[in-house]
Amino acid sequence: MEALPTDVTRPIGVFDSGIGGLTILKELRRALPHEHLIYIGDLAHSPYGSKAPETVKRFASQITRHLLSRKVKLIVVACNTASATAGETVRQLAAPVPVLEVVEQGAAEALRVLEELGEEEARIGILGTETTVTSGIYPDTIRMLADRRGIPVPAMQQQACPLFVPLAEEGLWEGELPDMVARHYLDDMKAFQPQVVILGCTHYPLLSRTIARALPAGTRLIESAPAVVKSVKLILEEAGMAATTGEGLTEYHASDSVDTFQRLAGRFLDTHLDLVHHIDLDACEDREE
Ligand code: DGL
Numbered sequence: 359m360e361a362l363p364t365d366v367t368r369p370i371g372v373f374d375s376g377i378g379g380l381t382i383l384k385e386l387r388r389a390l391p392h393e394h395l396i397y398i399g400d401l402a403h404s405p406y407g408s409k410a411p412e413t414v415k416r417f418a419s420q421i422t423r424h425l426l427s428r429k430v431k432l433i434v435v436a437c438n439t440a441s442a443t444a445g446e447t448v449r450q451l452a453a454p455v456p457v458l459e460v461v462e463q464g465a466a467e468a469l470r471v472l473e474e475l476g477e478e479e480a481r482i483g484i485l486g487t488e489t490t491v492t493s494g495i496y497p498d499t500i501r502m503l504a505d506r507r508g509i510p511v512p513a514m515q516q517q518a519c520p521l522f523v524p525l526a527e528e529g530l531w532e533g534e535l536p537d538m539v540a541r542h543y544l545d546d547m548k549a550f551q552p553q554v555v556i557l558g559c560t561h562y563p564l565l566s567r568t569i570a571r572a573l574p575a576g577t578r579l580i581e582s583a584p585a586v587v588k589s590v591k592l593i594l595e596e597a598g599m600a601a602t603t604g605e606g607l608t609e610y611h612a613s614d615s616v617d618t619f620q621r622l623a624g625r626f627l628d629t630h631l632d633l634v635h636h637i638d639l640d641a642c643e644d645r646e647e
Pocket of ligand 1: 374378379407408436
């Protein structure tokens with residue numbers, strides 16, 4: 359088997375369909391101050407969540423090829439829809455470069471919190487895009503992890519919330535309109551009375567206060583970012599690939615208007631992003647396919 363790349367100065371690649379993955383990038387930046395990070399927001403093809411799995415797979419493959427051409431040492435799929443539809447494709451393309459995706463991290467974190475709560479009748483709610491929910495990836499992963507740990511499989515209920523993505527991108531994170539949309543999607547979920555609800559789309563943490571208001575008081579909302587950060591650290595340390603000196607840089611790349619990305623991402627990160635590069639993902643098409 360090919361050896362893992364060991365150059366500690368190589369960047370980490372992170373990608374999403376738009377700005378949602380910044381919820382992951384922000385935590386990585388905070389926890390790994392010496393690492394160079396490359397973020398790709400595929401606004402040209404966004405939203406992924408209503409597209410066919412094959413289509414998302416093609417976009418994710420283009421992005422992976424680009425990241426590999428930049429010699430990344432690890433790839434974080436910071437998009438649940440891409441994880442659900444293209445996780446395996448990205449892994450195969452990237453090997454031996456390790457790939458972490460948000461679905462398994464989020465599912466594991468939800469089970470960990472449930473165990474901590476020690477409820478007898480455990481119930482997990484799963485919110486995601488249409489494509490993620492239809493794929494069944496979360497219930498499948500939760501069943502697999504529960505079996506592996508020898509714990510009972512919790513009751514599960516899924517809900518697709520397509521309008522949450524444009525609300526998040528537009529900065530409409532709180533207010534009358536998002537509250538109305540959240541109630542529209544989450545009435546049935548509220549009746550299900552889950553102890554934990556997975557925010558199974560990286561855009562949703564931006565709306566977490568709105569989502570919490572539409573669910574029973576005390577429902578624990580699960581984001582994948584903390585678990586992703588922990589796993590990234592572990593993989594890099596175990597492989598001797600963690601950068602331990604110097605200031606880590608962050609590069610932003612957008613596949614559509616750089617201005618739009620700058621506006622949306624800047625609002626989210628609460629800072630002006632000076633350097634956003636345009637990236638032509640079609641140039642990363644696999645000629646052999
Ligand atoms: N942020 C993405 C996810 O985690 C999807 C948003 C979109 O539909 O593009 O699923």
